[in-house]
Amino acid sequence: xxxxxxxxxxxxxxxxxxxxxxSLLDCLRSTxxxxxxxxxxxxxxxGACKVLLGDRxxxxxxxxxxxxxxxxxxxxxxxxxxxxxxxxxxxxxxxQAMQCGFCTSGMIMTAAALLRRNPHPSQDDxxxxxxxxxxxxxxxxxxxxxxxxxxx
Amino acid sequence: xxxxSLPDAVKAHPRLGQWLDIGTDGGVRAYSGKVDIxxxxxxxxxxxxxxxxxxxxxRIEMQPASTRCSPDEAVTSGSLSVQHSGAALRCAAAHMxxxxxxxxxxxxxxxxxxxxxxxGVFRVDGQGLAVDYAALVDAQMLAGAIDPAHGRMxxxxxxxxxxxxxxxxxxxxxxxxxxxxxxxxxxxxxxxVFRPRTLTAELDPTAAQRLVERLRTSDGILAxxxxxxxxxxxxxxxxxxxxxxxxxxxxxxxxxLWSGRADVPTADGVVAWLKxxxxxxxxxxxxxxxxxxxGTERGTLYRAEYDRAYLQHASVxxxxxxxQWTGGGQDLAVWSHSQGIFNLRRDLALAFGVREAQxxxxxxEGAGCYGHNGADDVAFDAAWLARAALGRPVxxxxxxxxxxxxxxxxxxxxxxxxARVGPDGVLQSWQQDVWSQGHGTRPGRGATPSLLGAxxxxxxxxxxxxxxxxxxxxGGSQRNAVPPYDIAxxxxxxxxxxxxxxxxxxxxxxxxxxxxxxxxxxxxEIAAQQSMDPxxxxxxxxxxxxxxxxxxxxxxxxxxxxxxGSRPATEGWGRGLAYARYKNTGAYCAVVVELVVQASVxxxxxxxxxxxxxxxxxxxxxxxxxGGAIQAASWTLCEAAQFDPSGIRSTDWESYPILRFRDVPxxxxxxxxxxxxxxxxxxxxxxxxxxxxxxxxxxDATGIRMRSMPFTAERLMQQALAQADG
Numbered sequence: 001x002x003x004x005x006x007x008x009x010x011x012x013x014x015x016x017x018x019x020x021x022x023s024l025l026d027c028l029r030s031t032x033x034x035x036x037x038x039x040x041x042x043x044x045x046x047g048a049c050k051v052l053l054g055d056r057x058x059x060x061x062x063x064x065x066x067x068x069x070x071x072x073x074x075x076x077x078x079x080x081x082x083x084x085x086x087x088x089x090x091x092x093x094x095x096q097a098m099q100c101g102f103c104t105s106g107m108i109m110t111a112a113a114l115l116r117r118n119p120h121p122s123q124d125d126x127x128x129x130x131x132x133x134x135x136x137x138x139x140x141x142x143x144x145x146x147x148x149x150x151x152x
Numbered sequence: 153x154x155x156x157s158l159p160d161a162v163k164a165h166p167r168l169g170q171w172l173d174i175g176t177d178g179g180v181r182a183y184s185g186k187v188d189i190x191x192x193x194x195x196x197x198x199x200x201x202x203x204x205x206x207x208x209x210x211r212i213e214m215q216p217a218s219t220r221c222s223p224d225e226a227v228t229s230g231s232l233s234v235q236h237s238g239a240a241l242r243c244a245a246a247h248m249x250x251x252x253x254x255x256x257x258x259x260x261x262x263x264x265x266x267x268x269x270x271x272g273v274f275r276v277d278g279q280g281l282a283v284d285y286a287a288l289v290d291a292q293m294l295a296g297a298i299d300p301a302h303g304r305m306x307x308x309x310x311x312x313x314x315x316x317x318x319x320x321x322x323x324x325x326x327x328x329x330x331x332x333x334x335x336x337x338x339x340x341x342x343x344x345v346f347r348p349r350t351l352t353a354e355l356d357p358t359a360a361q362r363l364v365e366r367l368r369t370s371d372g373i374l375a376x377x378x379x380x381x382x383x384x385x386x387x388x389x390x391x392x393x394x395x396x397x398x399x400x401x402x403x404x405x406x407x408x409l410w411s412g413r414a415d416v417p418t419a420d421g422v423v424a425w426l427k428x429x430x431x432x433x434x435x436x437x438x439x440x441x442x443x444x445x446x447g448t449e450r451g452t453l454y455r456a457e458y459d460r461a462y463l464q465h466a467s468v469x470x471x472x473x474x475x476q477w478t479g480g481g482q483d484l485a486v487w488s489h490s491q492g493i494f495n496l497r498r499d500l501a502l503a504f505g506v507r508e509a510q511x512x513x514x515x516x517e518g519a520g521c522y523g524h525n526g527a528d529d530v531a532f533d534a535a536w537l538a539r540a541a542l543g544r545p546v547x548x549x550x551x552x553x554x555x556x557x558x559x560x561x562x563x564x565x566x567x568x569x570x571a572r573v574g575p576d577g578v579l580q581s582w583q584q585d586v587w588s589q590g591h592g593t594r595p596g597r598g599a600t601p602s603l604l605g606a607x608x609x610x611x612x613x614x615x616x617x618x619x620x621x622x623x624x625x626x627g628g629s630q631r632n633a634v635p636p637y638d639i640a641x642x643x644x645x646x647x648x649x650x651x652x653x654x655x656x657x658x659x660x661x662x663x664x665x666x667x668x669x670x671x672x673x674x675x676x677e678i679a680a681q682q683s684m685d686p687x688x689x690x691x692x693x694x695x696x697x698x699x700x701x702x703x704x705x706x707x708x709x710x711x712x713x714x715x716x717g718s719r720p721a722t723e724g725w726g727r728g729l730a731y732a733r734y735k736n737t738g739a740y741c742a743v744v745v746e747l748v749v750q751a752s753v754x755x756x757x758x759x760x761x762x763x764x765x766x767x768x769x770x771x772x773x774x775x776x777x778x779g780g781a782i783q784a785a786s787w788t789l790c791e792a793a794q795f796d797p798s799g800i801r802s803t804d805w806e807s808y809p810i811l812r813f814r815d816v817p818x819x820x821x822x823x824x825x826x827x828x829x830x831x832x833x834x835x836x837x838x839x840x841x842x843x844x845x846x847x848x849x850x851x852d853a854t855g856i857r858m859r860s861m862p863f864t865a866e867r868l869m870q871q872a873l874a875q876a877d878g
Contacts (some may be wrong), residue, residue: 024392030390035334040468040519041552045805048468076327089325096317096771099779100190100323102331102469102519110547130813134805136468137190138782139442140816142775 007068010034011076011100018065025049025060026066028075036105047133050106050113051075057113057136076105079112088112091150092143098138107133109146120151153467157300161185161240165223168251169294171244178286179211180248182241186224186233187490188320191776191835193233195318196769200238202313204245204284207272209313217515219497227492227594229523230626230660231738234768238831247301248870252288260472270309314769324444332489332516333472337545340474341374342393343386343537345546346400346409347608349557349799351655353412355381363403367396373619377540380609381410384537386546397551413797414653423566423860426587429651436586436623436630436644443764454678458569458670460843460861461792463659463798464808469481469519471526473603475534476545484511484538485545488531489518495596496528500535500756503606503613521782524657526550526596528557529604536605553803561793561800562659563589563618565629573637577682579693581641584633585653586667589649590618591628593657603687604655606769620648620655620663626735631663632840635671636702636733637693654795661839664734667786668840669847669861672730676848677857686729686848687715701826705742706731708822709761713744724749726853730844734837737824739764740824743781745849747817752865753850754787755817760838762821765829776834784839786811788846788861791808813851 002017008031016031028034028051037060040048044062051060052074053067080086088108091097098104108128114121114129116146126147127140135143158166165171177646182201188194194214202209214220225237242320249269257264266277273282316840323329324328338571348355357746360383367385372392377384387393390763403409417425474487484506490496493513518527550558565588572581593616595602600613607615617870620628627633630646679689694702709729710716719725726749731742740763760777767773790809794802802808843861851857856872 005540019391021395026391026394029334033329034327038331038333039470039549041805043552043804046468078326082165082322082326085326092325093317093322096321096775098321098324099192099775100469100517101321102190102467102521104324105327106323107265125787127813127816132812134468134810136466136522136783136810138779138816139775140782140813141778144813 004066005065005069007070007112008072010074023061024063024065024068024073025053027065028060034075034077034095038102038105047110048103048106050109050133052109052113055113055116057110074109076108079108086112087150088115088135088147091146094141095146095149097139097142097146099139103133103135106142112143114147115151121147158298159239159243161223161225162243162298162300163234166297168244168247168296168298170223171241171298172248173294174286174289178284179213180205180207180285181213183215183222184225184237184241185217185223185494186228186237187493187515188517189228189489192318192320192772193228196772197241198239199313199316199768200242201245204242205249205272206308208267209270209316210319214241215599217493219493219511224494227495229491231734231836234831234833235848238597238768243300244298247298248285248289249301250302250745251293251296252285255288255293256283264287265307314767315771318772331469332487332518333469333549335474335487335516337474337476340545340547341541342384342390342549343384343400343534343536343546344393344397345533345605346383346385347558347605348381348410348412350412350414352414353381353410353793355410356408358409359403359407359409362407363400363409367724370396370399377537380612380639381537382536382605382608386537386541396503411479414795416653416795416801419694419794422461424562426564426566426649429649431587432650434646436646437634438599438643439523440641451572452681453570453572454674454681455568456674456677456859457566458666458673458859459566460564460666460669462564462656462795463787463791464555464556464793464802465522465525465559465659466808467519467521467525470552471530471559472518472547473527473534473545474533474545475531475538476543477538477687478543481539482506482510484535486511486513486531486535487516488527489515489521490527490531491524492594492596495594496531499528499595499601499606500532503532503558503601503603522563523659524556524560524592524594526555529558532603532605537767556803556808557800560593560655560657563591563629563656565663565666567666569674571669571674571678573678573682577684577689577692579637579639582635582798583638583643584635584667584671585645585647586629586633586663587647587649588629588663589652589656590620591656591658591662592621593618593655610720617650617652620646627663629663631661632667633663635738636731636736637690637700637771638696639693654800657742660780660783661836664732664836665787665841665843666861667842668730668732669788672732672841672844673847673857673859676728676851678713684856686714690731701740702731702733704824705740705761706761708824709742709744709759712761712820712822713746713759722748724853726849726851728845728848728850728852730841730848732837732840738832739837741837741841742846743838745842745845745854747846747849749850749853749868752868753846755785755815755846757818757820758785758842760819760821761824762822762837763826764832764833764834764837766827766831766866767823767825768831770823773834774821777785777821777838780835781819781838781842782811782816784842785846787819788843789863792862
């Protein structure tokens with residue numbers, strides 16, 4: 001049965017009708033039309049669907065809608081815009097920190113959570129924080145460089 | 153005009169309008185048959201056109217590839233896009249530029265060299281007028297054949313935009329980019345094909361019937377088409393489809409929907425299995441006295457064998473396609489992230505019994521692609537499902553388990569080398585034997601479709617055996633089986649395994665990964681026996697004039713890595729070197745790896761020196777070199793597909809681990825630019841040298857000689873014990 005779930009999405013109050021076993025990822029992509037959060041495994045293993053739940057980065061594929069009620073959810077679309085970019089978005093562009101870019105959204109959101117709890121992370125901190133985000137193109141070093149640059 | 157100097161793609165598509173025309177905003181539209189598969193190739197092609205036309209890159213609009221309007225350039229593979237499509241577009245753009253110049257010169261009664269060009273604007277000396285491409289290009293010019301005999305004109309302003317940035321990257325960081333997985337068409341529904349995990353399995357009709365009846369009455373399900381061993385589900389939403397998938401999984405677990413065992417090797421018996429299958433042996437290269445020993449030569453004979461495991465593509469994205477039948481079920485439109493849209497069109501037409509002209513395939517970007525993955529197969533799935541959707545578009549998306557368990561694997565390989573070294577430390581003879589299945593089952597090349605689903609319907613097409621391309625076309629398992637050194641007597645044999653219990657096909661670099669690993673490990677083994685430095689031993693075999701570019705990359709990487717410098721006291725520290733010229737005709741690449749071996753191998757740094765001729769987009773080239781190196785390091789250290797007679801068992805990221813952020817070493821790259829040499833690709837040339845350099849660094853650190861990839865902690869321990877016993 002669907003239930004009404006109210007939460008804060010990218011700074012807006014929203015209420016969605018969510019079936020009881022719907023994931024946050026499916027709700028974001030199918031119900032809310034926000035496609036920047038991507039499905040990579042559906043098993044919580046690859047990090048492609050990381051979003052912010054409060055200040056924490058979570059795998060949206062592995063987060064049931066019940067857990068979202070009343071919470072603040074931030075996706076890549078809500079992090080910044082071309083007019084007012086988040087420092088991570090600027091840095092990823094400047095470093096050209098991607099090849100295919102499919103896993104980029106999850107990496108930026110994971111890094112955003114890191115910078116909220118640790119504004120000046122070391123290289124090791126960055127690598128540790130991103131260790132659950134998989135990349136097959138081999139872009140890791142540029143991503144670490146971009147996160148370090150965003151941290152200033 | 154010399155017709156021989158025309159790029160092959162221009163010979164096949166000789167009209168200017170097949171490559172370039174004018175867009176509605178007055179900019180230039182460029183058409184290529186090569187597609188973006190995560191490597192950013194369209195930007196490199198854009199820069200080539202911009203450079204030839206003296207236009208800013210943002211005035212060049214790269215058109216998405218489609219069988220409707222793009223030149224057929226077969227498959228985006230083999231590090232050939234800049235080499236092939238780039239050469240064609242360069243030729244077309246130079247032709248457009250010079251034809252425009254002549255048109256304007258004629259119009260004003262001046263010589264062509266009185267017409268100058270800067271920033272896309274032509275001017276006639278001494279006259280005030282300025283004319284752009286849009287004002288000069290007309291239908292007649294576009295219909296004309298491309299003349300390759302156009303050089304640069306000295307009077308033009310040189311345009312250099314090689315440091316410009318890929319425009320898709322901004323869209324991707326702001327969440328604006330639409331991957332194929334994000335596309336939505338009006339009326340689109342969501343489908344999946346459920347299928348067995350081996351190629352020979354059969355469906356239990358009773359269990360299937362029970363399941364199908366349950367699915368047909370489930371909420372949100374539009375249709376449940378069945379054919380052969382395939383069970384399809386078309387749903388109104390991804391949510392309904394996910395619920396159906398759970399029903400199928402439960403039915404499979406309780407009733408066992410499919411049964412059928414594959415005759416696969418055991419995990420530690422792959423090499424013996426490869427050698428014991430029916431083989432098609434062929435001579436790749438033979439020269440001088442054939443390398444067959446009569447026992448009378450002076451010098452020392454060495455022999456060793458190497459191998460690699462089956463590998464998986466393991467892209468982070470899932471294969472996806474959209475299919476739609478229109479015109480009363482006569483015409484098929486497909487959106488796909490295939491590497492070869494024309495080849496896919498051909499096989500879809502074969503599979504569905506329609507003419508090629510009835511099928512249109514449009515490319516849409518997917519996640520990174522590193523060889524023949526499931527992109528073409530999921531396009532079949534979408535088209536097959538859409539037949540039951542009454543004209544509505546159907547989006548098919550594979551699951552993670554499909555991605556890992558249904559796509560072809562990169563073939564396992566065994567390589568044996570025997571070589572003789574003279575008393576002067578120079579290689580006299582070298583014999584290399586390669587055992588592997590073929591490295592290609594791509595669509596578009598056989599008499600029947602090479603699409604997974606087409607082998608699984610009630611009237612199935614035969615499963616083709618994997619083949620190798622001819623060496624002149626890059627080869628398959630024999631790619632880089634010929635060592636790059638000056639050796640008087642050379643004999644290289646390829647033994648193609650004529651069995652395919654589980655699917656195999658092309659994975660990035662094909663045979664080059666294992667062949668270069670074997671040859672470069674062997675070079676170090678011989679150097680150690682000869683008490684020679686690995687770099688000096690290689691340079692001793694590279695004394696010909698044509699070896700200068702090889703020597704240059706080796707010397708440069710040695711300089712970068714301070715080869716021969718002092719060794720840190722860190723326990724388990726080591727470094728290794730390796731070299732290859734990709735395909736023996738492409739990029740020259742030398743690599744040094746520094747690592748520390750404790751219980752497992754930890755990579756510290758990789759240095760790469762590469763010569764790819766004329767470099768179009770240095771940042772893109774560096775990105776490809778580094779990405780290729782890191783992926784190859786992952787194959788070499790971590791990766792081996794797991795399977796048993798029921799199919800592939802490594803179907804998620806826990807059972808198939810890849811290199812992670814904490815494992816990735818620092819990478820430093822030197823590009824040896826050769827503007828006077830043709831451009832060659834960057835994406836695959838590091839794979840073999842990285843594998844060889846890692847093996848050599850482990851031997852340098854520990855004395856343990858790893859001859860079997862991957863070098864996991866367990867294998868490292870086994871080899872240490874084996875060497876201690878031996």
